[in-house]
Amino acid sequence: MKSRPARLLPPGGTSRARRVHAMTRRQLLRGVVAGALAARGLASEPISATSHAPAVAVAPALAGQRTLGAARWATLRAFALVMLPAAGNLPGAEKAGAIEYLKQALAGEYAVFLGVYRRALDDLEALARRQGAVSVARSASAFASLSADRATLVTRQFAAASPRDFAVLRQHVLEGFLADPVHGGNRDRAGWETVGLVHKHKE
């Protein structure tokens, strides 16, 4: 395989490219994306979210209740680890920053999905309790207390019963694994490293 010679950017290109990175993409995104996406009622095409995002009552109904609560977060964390468990060289959702991504996304651009999350996580929880995790306190997550095998079984049931909600949650976990770290996930580019992606200008 022929190795490519190192390339030199021209003066204009160098300064422009460097300036972009020096500005920190997060600064730029904060204004640009948050405003634009919130105004647009964001939906991501791969999950055909048209039936999701607009159906969720957006800002007014959510004012004052913009968090999921500790039990639901525990369920969501456990769900993310069912999607992407840590094993061997595989970092799993938590180490790769997917949970942090979800936190940031749900506090910002994806606040429109909070209704979906509440419904989905409550469904998961109900299924978990039906699977025998009834002794867990109401204030805690029964789903998070399940063994890996049982959590997998319950997740299968959930995916079959609520395929659209499942698709939303699954997609967002994968986003937290593989999207640009500027969005809060993919910690230390762990997702990209897992799939062998060398992002030449983001190292």
Next chain:
Amino acid sequence: MRDLPSQPAAPCLYTAVVATGDSTSVCIIGSGAAGGVLAWALARAGVDVVVLERGKPAKRDETAEDELLQVIRRSHQPPVERDGTVVVEPTARAEGEPTRVGQAYYLLGGGTILYAAASWRLRPDDLRKRSRYGTVPGSELVDWPLTYQDLEPWYTMAEKEIGVSGKSGADPTEPPRSFDHLMAPLDEDPFSARLAAAARKMGLRPFPIPTAISSRNDAYLGTNQCQYCGWCSGYTCLFYAKNSVDITVIPKALKTGRARVLTDSYATRIETDPRGRASAVIYRETATGAEKRLAVGAVCLAAGGVQSPRLLLMSASKQFPDGLANRSGLVGRYLMFHIEGRRTAVFDQAFDFVLTKKVGVHDWYFPAKTDAWINHCSIQSGSRRGPLRFALSREGWGEDYEAALARDFPRTQQLQAMVEDLPQLANRIELDSGRKDPEGYPLPRITHRYHEMDRLALVHSQERMGALLQAAGGKLVDTAEAHTNITGAYTYHLMGTCRMGTDPKDSVVDRDCRFHDVPNLFVADSSFFPTSGGLNPTLTIQANAFRVADYIVKHRKELGG
């Protein structure tokens, strides 16, 4: 007689247009491949122009190489809930949900900001389908009223002004050219080298795809040398190496002092005077909601194959009850996409991530005499998916899924086919009587079904691509039938909806892209294409825009400019 259902009359929606007293010689609607070139070609000839662009300047730097923003959230396009298009097959029983099919990019520079930048000259036979293949039942094949020789000098001009990298003479179907490519082709990457070697072993003649990506710094173009980051198709270029019109020609147009570009300006109506000439463009300032009136000497549509005819249909009046310049009833008809075929294979080797069109195979571009189709088909490399899209396209979850991502993503490669879509009268865009955008203007509605030959040609291309990938050592992970379903087969190439021809009964614009019915109204986007060829259309749009601009300059007095 053709069966032409009447278009729903467009309501007159504007009530409080601001009479600004503003005027220009030529108003260009849209700032993409066509609009950018028109602005530059007219302004440098001393013609005053105003470009109305619905979108904003691209947030190039912030979004470059960001798959989540560009491909998943599509931050450069309006959301589907706001501006989606309903697509129906003529025989469909139920309508689907609105989709992005038919949407243009609302950006200064239009699709050239994000395109893969493949920059082809159409082949002489692309322009004379009727003469070459005769009649085809179910398709209204025609010859273009132009030959390749007519277009050749304009292709040369476009290649110089936009900046095309390539290797002349390498493509076995390349037509004669008076000028070599401006720049050498981009370097091969390991996958394209492997593919090319396998193709040569099969007796084929692979070649570097001509692209509007700079293989060297170019001060005149204002572009930098490609840094081979791999994030080309579908992404803004961080390094200003993709020669989009907002870098190459629009800045030069602005420098003349003759051109103004108004972004966030949504053209909603073209007015005519009592003589039936375009006299003003009404546009809406997105930021303020104010509707403004721009008096014009001439108008050039460059908003794309869906939005240009939509604007004409929205401009219906007493003089033009079926839509402006639509006495033929053909505005919006003959809508053509390219059919995008894809084959996927997994290899024993991990490859760098490259979303750049590098290697083409055209040994099967023209059909054999024994083939049951007449479509022209290009096969191209460089259409991989980013890691997130790749992950989302695969079913499953859990440890095995995660391990499969890790194993397969760097080893997976795709080929893409660009298959010609034969023109059909019934394939059309019209105004959706039931759906309006938030400003109250009717959204477009697309009716489209592929011709049987389109499907045959697509499956054939799928098989050929499969053979190529296998010859290169790949293990196919899809079938030839994949992607032949209607929803998976569209591209962003939107062509044919203001058909060019000599007879006003059978076409919408003349050979100079001037509307038969309105003498100071032109179209320069791919709406004018009478047939679609099997190649990405951008360079042809740009070459023709230089030609149209030349016509306008030469006839500026009679046009009122």
